[in-house]
Amino acid sequence: MRSVRALAAVVASLLTVSGFALAGEPKQGGILKVYHRDSPASASIHEEATFSVNGPFMAVFNNLVMYKQDVKQNSLESIVPDLAESWAWANGGKTLNFKLRQGVKWHDGKPFTSADVKCTFDMLMGKSEQKFRKNPRKSWYNQVADITPNGDFEVAFNLKRPQPALLALLASGYTPVYPCHVSPGDMRTKPIGTGPFKFVEFKANESIKITRNPDYWKKGLPHLDGIEYTIITNRSTAILAFIAGKFDMTFPTEVSIPLLKDVKTQAPNAVCVVEPVNVSTNIIVNSSSPPFDNLDIRRAMALALDRKAFISIMFQGQADIGGTMLPAPGGLWAMPKEMLESIPGYGPDINANRETARKLMEKAGYGPEKRLAVKIATRNIPIYRDPAVILIDQLKGIYIDGELDVVETANWFSKVARKDYSLGLNLTGNAVDDPDQSFYENYSCGSERNYTNYCNKDIEKLIDQQSQEADAAKRKKLVWEIDKKLQEDVARPIIYHSRAGSCWQPYVKGITIMVNSSYNGYRYEDVWMDK
Amino acid sequence: MFAYIVRRLALMLVTLFGISVIIFVLLRVVPGNIVDILFDAAGFVDQADKANLEKELGLSQPIAVQYMQWIGGLLHGDLGYSYVSEKPALQEILPRIPITARLAGLALLFSASIGIPLGVISAVHQGTRLDYALRVVSLSGLSLPSFWLGLLILMASVSLFGSMPIFNPNPATWTEAFAIYCVPAMAVGFRSAALTMRITRSSMLEILRQDYIRTARAKGASETAVNYHHALKNAILPVITVIGIEAAFLIGGLIVTETVFNIPGVARFLVEALRWRDYPIVQNLVMLIAVVVVVANFTVDMLYAAIDPRIRYTD
Numbered sequence: 001m002r003s004v005r006a007l008a009a010v011v012a013s014l015l016t017v018s019g020f021a022l023a024g025e026p027k028q029g030g031i032l033k034v035y036h037r038d039s040p041a042s043a044s045i046h047e048e049a050t051f052s053v054n055g056p057f058m059a060v061f062n063n064l065v066m067y068k069q070d071v072k073q074n075s076l077e078s079i080v081p082d083l084a085e086s087w088a089w090a091n092g093g094k095t096l097n098f099k100l101r102q103g104v105k106w107h108d109g110k111p112f113t114s115a116d117v118k119c120t121f122d123m124l125m126g127k128s129e130q131k132f133r134k135n136p137r138k139s140w141y142n143q144v145a146d147i148t149p150n151g152d153f154e155v156a157f158n159l160k161r162p163q164p165a166l167l168a169l170l171a172s173g174y175t176p177v178y179p180c181h182v183s184p185g186d187m188r189t190k191p192i193g194t195g196p197f198k199f200v201e202f203k204a205n206e207s208i209k210i211t212r213n214p215d216y217w218k219k220g221l222p223h224l225d226g227i228e229y230t231i232i233t234n235r236s237t238a239i240l241a242f243i244a245g246k247f248d249m250t251f252p253t254e255v256s257i258p259l260l261k262d263v264k265t266q267a268p269n270a271v272c273v274v275e276p277v278n279v280s281t282n283i284i285v286n287s288s289s290p291p292f293d294n295l296d297i298r299r300a301m302a303l304a305l306d307r308k309a310f311i312s313i314m315f316q317g318q319a320d321i322g323g324t325m326l327p328a329p330g331g332l333w334a335m336p337k338e339m340l341e342s343i344p345g346y347g348p349d350i351n352a353n354r355e356t357a358r359k360l361m362e363k364a365g366y367g368p369e370k371r372l373a374v375k376i377a378t379r380n381i382p383i384y385r386d387p388a389v390i391l392i393d394q395l396k397g398i399y400i401d402g403e404l405d406v407v408e409t410a411n412w413f414s415k416v417a418r419k420d421y422s423l424g425l426n427l428t429g430n431a432v433d434d435p436d437q438s439f440y441e442n443y444s445c446g447s448e449r450n451y452t453n454y455c456n457k458d459i460e461k462l463i464d465q466q467s468q469e470a471d472a473a474k475r476k477k478l479v480w481e482i483d484k485k486l487q488e489d490v491a492r493p494i495i496y497h498s499r500a501g502s503c504w505q506p507y508v509k510g511i512t513i514m515v516n517s518s519y520n521g522y523r524y525e526d527v528w529m530d531k
Numbered sequence: 532m533f534a535y536i537v538r539r540l541a542l543m544l545v546t547l548f549g550i551s552v553i554i555f556v557l558l559r560v561v562p563g564n565i566v567d568i569l570f571d572a573a574g575f576v577d578q579a580d581k582a583n584l585e586k587e588l589g590l591s592q593p594i595a596v597q598y599m600q601w602i603g604g605l606l607h608g609d610l611g612y613s614y615v616s617e618k619p620a621l622q623e624i625l626p627r628i629p630i631t632a633r634l635a636g637l638a639l640l641f642s643a644s645i646g647i648p649l650g651v652i653s654a655v656h657q658g659t660r661l662d663y664a665l666r667v668v669s670l671s672g673l674s675l676p677s678f679w680l681g682l683l684i685l686m687a688s689v690s691l692f693g694s695m696p697i698f699n700p701n702p703a704t705w706t707e708a709f710a711i712y713c714v715p716a717m718a719v720g721f722r723s724a725a726l727t728m729r730i731t732r733s734s735m736l737e738i739l740r741q742d743y744i745r746t747a748r749a750k751g752a753s754e755t756a757v758n759y760h761h762a763l764k765n766a767i768l769p770v771i772t773v774i775g776i777e778a779a780f781l782i783g784g785l786i787v788t789e790t791v792f793n794i795p796g797v798a799r800f801l802v803e804a805l806r807w808r809d810y811p812i813v814q815n816l817v818m819l820i821a822v823v824v825v826v827a828n829f830t831v832d833m834l835y836a837a838i839d840p841r842i843r844y845t846d
Contacts, residue, residue: 205795266690
């Protein structure tokens with residue numbers, strides 16, 4: 001009897017072990033069904049600036065290098081080879097050599113070579129005959145002098161000066177390699193890549209379908225037979241459909257904090273995570289004309305901010321306070337807490353901050369009897385409008401009467417470019433958690449997204465200095481110094497960094513939501529379904 | 532009558548021409564064009580790229596030239612290309628028409644088949660509990676916005692049945708087909724049904740007080756014959772007018788319902804196209820809707836003459 005029990009126990013344990021092994025072993029097949037939050041303008045990742053495009057189309061492509069898809073925090077250490085088998089810095093950090101993978105084919109059967117790499121980046125740098133309709137990340141390659149292929153499977157990026165962060169930019173989901181033989185127009189409608197999934201169809205306002213690439217150069221991958229994105233613009237409908245089991249996954253980072261509670265109540269088995277999205281809500285200040293050309297008034301406004309109140313109202317407490325760079329622990333470049341709190345307006349005593357703000361306002365000639373009336377411009381979208389209303393309320397306490405100036409989306413950037421505003425509430429998303437991306441895009445003199453035309457030559461020098469610094473620890477200190485000065489200058493006061501939820505059914509495996517970027521984690525070649 | 536029809540048809544053409552001009556001009560007056568929207572998504576405006584793109588899409592040409600190109604194309608059956616998808620506009624619009632037509636047709640059917648009988652019952656039982664109950668139903672139909680009703684239906688289907696309809700062009704079962712079209716049609720048609728019910732009721736009440744109804748009863752006609760043969764036949768004219776007008780106004784409800792139920796019909800497509808300022812899609816779709824409205828009005832007028840022998844359109 002005892003031996004029978006022992007045998008049963010051994011069998012049971014073996015079954016359990018094998019069961020675990022089976023559960024842990026990726027299964028092939030299945031169509032992953034995901035809802036998509038909106039109908040993207042095109043399928044061309046290089047021409048767009050929203051992860052509505054990266055989400056479904058990153059899996060069609062490969063980069064030279066990419067962020068390891070199962071590591072939540074993007075960093076230089078988490079970069080792995082993709083179309084490049086290896087890379088090496090040479091010439092004192094001014095040349096980045098890539099050895100390319102051989103035998104890779106585009107989805108239409110044509111071979112991938114170094115010419116494709118050259119023509120992709122020539123187009124991004126605006127050096128080729130074929131042009132993108134829009135080229136939102138042209139500034140990423142400002143330091144690249146040229147790209148020289150060496151045979152079919154080697155390519156060198158020759159830089160004007162060292163820029164260690166270039167590798168981080170190349171690893172972004174925004175940096176796929178395009179085929180030379182397909183026009184930019186065709187890439188907008190029928191993209192051809194080398195990636196794990198092939199493009200099937202994109203029906204505007206309806207669906208996006210991609211299917212398994214049976215000839216993918218990574219043998220055995222992808223696990224899924226395909227991915228279907230159903231475009232559902234109504235968020236309530238989309239969440240209800242997920243709860244009803246119509247979808248395997250929500251669109252990543254598209255579940256707001258209040259909606260997350262509904263999901264957890266009605267679909268308790270769903271796996272949900274809340275992560276930072278590296279999008280800051282900030283104030284753009286027109287410092288070129290009165291009254292905000294007066295630094296005292298700008299500083300008073302920054303001092304009046306009660307960031308915790310914003311976060312409490314907008315995110316039920318689940319968002320982060322920081323400077324330009326994403327706060328820790330998600331962000332790699334965040335200032336230490338003590339340093340952050342030493343910046344005017346970041347100190348914990350809101351009443352004391354506002355008392356100082358009122359004194360600055362009085363110094364500028366304002367007070368209870370002479371209040372400053374300003375319009376606060378923002379886009380006609382709730383995530384913009386709602387914090388703008390809170391901002392107006394907070395500014396009341398320092399003699400500023402704000403009036404909401406809601407601007408239709410189509411006019412927003414034109415209005416900002418014309419400097420036709422005093423104060424504006426804006427959102428800034430960062431594709432890569434790297435100072436080069438953030439500083440050059442948003443704060444460098446004359447850069448395209450430097451909406452306020454902020455230009456400080458001292459800061460400019462520091463930005464270039466940190467960009468060339470190879471020592472991570474030294475670079476970090478420079479970045480903190482820059483970030484602190486940007487906040488003290490009230491260049492673009494950061495109110496908060498938002499977080500958002502993503503949910504999937506428990507049988508979906510291999511999903512990793514990145515904690516410091518919303519743009520780099522959609523290759524999905526490792527995703528599988530345990531059903 | 533023939534001359535009247537010819538004159539009406541000529542007027543329809545003039546009306547459609549006027550509408551085409553208004554649509555075209557209004558669309559261009561709305562701030563921002565597709566290029567602004569595309570650059571908005573990019574987070575900045577590059578003036579040189581913007582100018583190139585405007586030239587590529589033909590937006591840098593004078594409005595009159597753009598209008599003539601559109602009308603010229605329309606007359607040749609060429610609706611132009613969608614700015615967003617870069618596919619022919621006709622190819623984008625055509626597959627969506629049957630979806631919306633089915634939904635609209637079912638909504639109108641629901642409206643008439645529920646609204647008219649309930650309106651008659653309400654009128655015949657005036658002042659009773661049944662009448663009050665039906666009046667509450669019609670009031671709620673007029674008060675509840677279709678998006679709210681739609682969401683309520685979706686929430687109920689998720690919490691009661693653990694499922695909800697997601698649009699599938701090839702439904703596998705009748706239940707799925709029912710859910711795809713009938714449930715949204717009820718959501719959008721509830722308002723029309725309520726309106727039809729109210730108009731039928733008031734029209735019936737007026738007719739039921741007429742002398743000839745009393746005469747019919749005096750002659751021994753049954754209540755059913757009096758109500759449905761003598762009264763309803765005469766009370767139906769204003770109801771037809773209302774249904775005709777509702778058919779024209781249905782598009783508003785369809786936009787919301789198609790969005791809530793995620794049905795890829797023309798109504799939702801129109802809103803998305805407007806958001807992108809996708810002129811070739813918007814102007815052609817609005818023209819299509821204008822044609823539907825004008826034809827619906829014409830049909831109502833013709834139905835008047837067919838149903839009521841007292842109405843004859845003279846030269």
